[in-house]
Amino acid sequence: MSDLQELRKQALIGAGIDTLAVRAGQVRSAEGEHSEALYLTSSFVFDSAEQAAARFSGEQQGNVYSRYTNPTVRTFEERMAAMEGAESAVATASGMAAILSVCMGLLKSGDHIVCSRSVFGTTTVLFTKYLARFGVSTTFVDPIDFVAWEQAFTSSTRLVFVETPSNPLCDVIDLQRLADLTHKHDALFVVDNCFCTPALQQPIKFGADLIVHSATKYIDGQGRCLGGLVAGPQHLINEVLGFIRSAGPTLSAFNAWVFLKGLETLRLRMDAHSASAQALAEWLYEQPQVEKVYYAGLPSHPGHALAAQQQRGFGGVLSFCVKGGREQAWRVINETRIMSLTANLGDAKTTIVHPATTTHGRLDDEQKLTAGITENLIRVAVGLEDIADLKADLARGLSAIA
Numbered sequence: 001m002s003d004l005q006e007l008r009k010q011a012l013i014g015a016g017i018d019t020l021a022v023r024a025g026q027v028r029s030a031e032g033e034h035s036e037a038l039y040l041t042s043s044f045v046f047d048s049a050e051q052a053a054a055r056f057s058g059e060q061q062g063n064v065y066s067r068y069t070n071p072t073v074r075t076f077e078e079r080m081a082a083m084e085g086a087e088s089a090v091a092t093a094s095g096m097a098a099i100l101s102v103c104m105g106l107l108k109s110g111d112h113i114v115c116s117r118s119v120f121g122t123t124t125v126l127f128t129k130y131l132a133r134f135g136v137s138t139t140f141v142d143p144i145d146f147v148a149w150e151q152a153f154t155s156s157t158r159l160v161f162v163e164t165p166s167n168p169l170c171d172v173i174d175l176q177r178l179a180d181l182t183h184k185h186d187a188l189f190v191v192d193n194c195f196c197t198p199a200l201q202q203p204i205k206f207g208a209d210l211i212v213h214s215a216t217k218y219i220d221g222q223g224r225c226l227g228g229l230v231a232g233p234q235h236l237i238n239e240v241l242g243f244i245r246s247a248g249p250t251l252s253a254f255n256a257w258v259f260l261k262g263l264e265t266l267r268l269r270m271d272a273h274s275a276s277a278q279a280l281a282e283w284l285y286e287q288p289q290v291e292k293v294y295y296a297g298l299p300s301h302p303g304h305a306l307a308a309q310q311q312r313g314f315g316g317v318l319s320f321c322v323k324g325g326r327e328q329a330w331r332v333i334n335e336t337r338i339m340s341l342t343a344n345l346g347d348a349k350t351t352i353v354h355p356a357t358t359t360h361g362r363l364d365d366e367q368k369l370t371a372g373i374t375e376n377l378i379r380v381a382v383g384l385e386d387i388a389d390l391k392a393d394l395a396r397g398l399s400a401i402a
């Protein structure tokens with residue numbers, strides 16, 4: 001790195017999140033490109049046999065092969081680490097690859113996970129179906145019940161895994177309190193920060209050891225690429241990195257480049273998503289066909305004060321119950337014309353979904369009941385369209401069941 005590049009890097013120490021989102025991690029090539037370069041190459045050449053040997057032995061820093069390092073991916077990793085306030089980060093091919101890599105890098109047969117029962121459905125499948133085969137067991141708990149958290153720990157507990165706010169009911173978990181409890185039991189506290197992103201919440205400040213992301217959602221922000229990331233202290237990242245390099249769920253350079261562009265507008269988008277979700281939640285709360293609204297931005301939400309304390313904004317996802325059951329919920333969804341009927345979220349395009357028969361369809365009736373996934377529940381991930389048009393779209397839906 002040139003002296004000037006080093007000086008530019010040092011100038012970012014202590015910079016604000018908006019500056020980091022645009023600037024952190026960038027190293028310009030000799031071409032002097034302004035936008036981050038896309039290094040679309042699987043491998044790298046050496047000047048001499050001596051240099052090749054030094055690179056392979058790790059004696060000399062530098063690129064060897066893109067499963068190990070790629071400059072575009074590295075820029076994304078450094079930028080995300082800076083934004084999360086983490087020492088280091090490693091990118092992965094998807095959010096699930098990030099979660100798997102944490103487990104494979106840090107757990108062994110006989111270890112135990114304590115997991116919030118309100119996590120992404122595929123995370124539950126990964127833990128219960130696949131990790132269980134290799135002798136790693138999981139206990140799921142109600143994320144806001146601290147008695148349940150306390151009771152779930154065993155002498156083998158190595159990892160605690162949560163998402164906050166939860167999907168789809170926006171339960172808010174006290175990060176500092178759970179971090180303290182986890183550390184008392186000598187376990188690692190892992191937070192899936194996909195819903196807030198570092199623009200709204202930096203869990204490391206509240207004691208989290210590792211952050212995982214699905215960059216597929218808000219970090220891309222425009223529904224184009226799959227990707228993920230793990231952030232945390234170097235000694236833990238090294239273990240995760242070791243697995244990724246050996247197993248290969250590496251992020252593609254192209255996707256990293258797309259995410260770098262996404263990060264530049266992340267905070268602005270998250271603020272816009274949050275403002276529109278707030279307006280829509282307040283409006284839904286007033287509608288006679290609506291029985292209940294779940295959004296931490298509403299003062300009536302039990303997690304409101306906690307969210308206000310540990311988040312910069314309340315995020316873009318809300319859920320609501322209509323009066324009636326599945327038939328009424330489906331009718332509302334089917335009458336919308338602007339929102340996309342899809343389970344994805346974190347997109348400029350607003351999405352609407354019926355959790356009980358899609359994202360949470362795998363749960364049996366009992367599990368749905370305890371998790372609050374009722375038949376009349378609808379989830380909306382609010383995008384960036386005009387709020388008046390989104391209200392009109394839901395009003396059309398609601399009028400169908402008036």
Ligand SMILES: *Cc1c(COP(=O)(O)O)cnc(C)c1O
Pocket residue numbers: 094095096097120163192194195213214215216217226227228
């Ligand atoms: C989508 C999602 C994931 C999985 O990410 P992929 O990129 O789809 O693999 C994990 N956690 C949360 C909270 C998600 O929303």
